[in-house]
Amino acid sequence: MEIKNTQVCVLTARGMAAIASVALAGDDAQTILEKVFRSSNPLPPSGYWPLAGGERIILHGSIVDGNTIIDEVVVGCEDDQFVIHCHGNPLLVEQIVKLCQANGATLVGTESFMSGTYQSQSADMIEAEAKQAMQTCATLSGVKIIANQLTYGLLPLAQTWLETVDTMSVQELWAQCHHVLRKTSRAKYLINRCRIVIIGPPNSGKSTLLNQLAGKDEVIVSDTAGTTRDWIQITCHIGPLLADIYDTAGLDAMLMQQHEIDSEAQQATMQLIRSADMNIFVYDITREHQAQSLLFSLGSLKTVIVANKCDLLTPRQRENIYSKYVRLCAKTGDGIDRLTQTLLVAMKVADFNPQTPVCFTDRQLLLLRQILHTKDKPTAKKHIETLLFGDNPV
Ligand SMILES: Nc1nc2c(ncn2[C@@H]2O[C@H](COP(=O)(O)OP(=O)(O)O)[C@@H](O)[C@H]2O)c(=O)[nH]1
Ligand SMILES: [Mg+2]
The missing domain is CATH 3.40.50.300 (P-loop containing nucleotide triphosphate hydrolases)
Structure with a gap:
């Protein structure tokens, strides 16, 4: 499947922090997440993510690169964006970002990410x-x-x-x-x-x-x-x-x-x-x-x-x-x-x-x-x- 216009952005980690947040938004955010995230909860039968109805869910699971587990994470799904809350070690954060990039996401800065997602969410x-x-x-x-x-x-x-x-x-x-x-x-x-x-x-x-x-x-x-x-x-x-x-x-x-x-x-x-x-x-x-x-x-x-x-x-x-x-x-x-x-x-x-x-x-x-x-x-x-x-x- 062709990946269109999906952005990944590190939202909160500055230096060493216990938790970091990596956001993923755009047309194929869900497809990319399905490739890199393995949920430990049973997922809703009606498809992977209940996004269309504006529902918000939180999932627990792991970020995986093939069979290798990279980190245990919590993923927040809100509107048309996903936020992966991972451990704050900058090396881990970098690995998760690179994995999203390898699957087609473009890395952007916070400001550009925010303005893009806010404009698409706001009337x-x-x-x-x-x-x-x-x-x-x-x-x-x-x-x-x-x-x-x-x-x-x-x-x-x-x-x-x-x-x-x-x-x-x-x-x-x-x-x-x-x-x-x-x-x-x-x-x-x-x-x-x-x-x-x-x-x-x-x-x-x-x-x-x-x-x-x-x-x-x-x-x-x-x-x-x-x-x-x-x-x-x-x-x-x-x-x-x-x-x-x-x-x-x-x-x-x-x-x-x-x-x-x-x-x-x-x-x-x-x-x-x-x-x-x-x-x-x-x-x-x-x-x-x-x-x-x-x-x-x-x-x-x-x-x-x-x-x-x-x-x-x-x-x-x-x-x-x-x-x-x-x-x-x-x-x-x-x-x-x-x-x-x-x-x-x-x-x-x-x-x-x-x-x-x-x-x-x-x-x-x-x-x-x-x-x-x-x-x-x-x-x-x-x-x-x-x-x-x-x-x-x-
Ligand atoms: N008695 C008294 N001395 C002050 C007061 N404020 C500053 N000083 C003293 O005045 C001197 C000069 O203060 P300083 O802040 O360096 O002045 P500046 O040159 O205007 O920056 C220092 O010895 C301060 O401790 C105050 O409210 N009362
Ligand atoms: Mg002075």
Whole structure:
């Protein structure tokens, strides 16, 4: 029998794991599996696999190469794909993959495999994209937002657009698209990683704060100004966000003039600051004067301001000093929760409703922008159809 278009893919094994999963999907997946799998349970009499009715079964048995048993496995049969759960030894996994290849399957990477199987399983594009995006999404909150797009968010909204576009004014459609795009610019912080840059004068406690956020001593903390020459990046969770946090070289005009290396580092820091989703400006509360001019020179950057070393204030000073900024003691972590909450509010994700319609792929974004560029209803309708069904004719 000719083998058509069947793919094999290693789904989960990374390095050494107790269990690995090898997926097999495509027109002849069943034929290939019948050749390489010997079930230890009696099989249903009505043929090998109950796939047509959408049933799901789990079988126990062995992967065999002729008469040689390669591994004892469990096979999950779902929709039109089989997942062989085998032992995690990479040599075994490789043998099973090679056996599938020898029987006609093509080895593909996870992403390509997922997009192929999801598109064949899904009636519409947004659903296929959601299934795929949920696999690669950086955060749990992002997974929640994407899952909600199918029941409450973008999918039902686009379906309503398609039903009502003939009677709805173009302006109303544009207003709704604008709303989705505005919310998307917030949701992207939750769905993807975000970039947060810590800035401020030397010795104000930036590296101490980064260590505190990361929950470990990764960054050199020192009493000597200018210890962090370039920048250091750490990825960690801040509330629901997955953030790449950068600890930067001190922004200090004096240092800039004295040392070439700091001048270069500071130029690079400025670039990083401009590209940040949010900056945290840390200053030493006992040296407030030092911070003011630097803050002024930063202008209108997206910045949360943190007054650090609050532990050094006397109780009396603590009462008298008024600070509208986040009060922190980076050394002990006191105030970190306040800082987290302030960051989430500043990034407008503090109470993000996951049911809000948003775009979560570049394709969706592009189509919404195209709708915003058309005054012509039939064209707008075509874009909505493409959003829902892809480029295939409906
Ligand atoms: N008392 C006190 N000292 C701190 C605090 N945060 C940092 N420091 C100290 O300030 C000095 C400079 O800290 P560092 O994180 O290296 O500052 P950076 O140059 O801004 O990265 C170190 O001796 C830290 O231990 C704090 O909240 N309270
Ligand atoms: Mg430092």
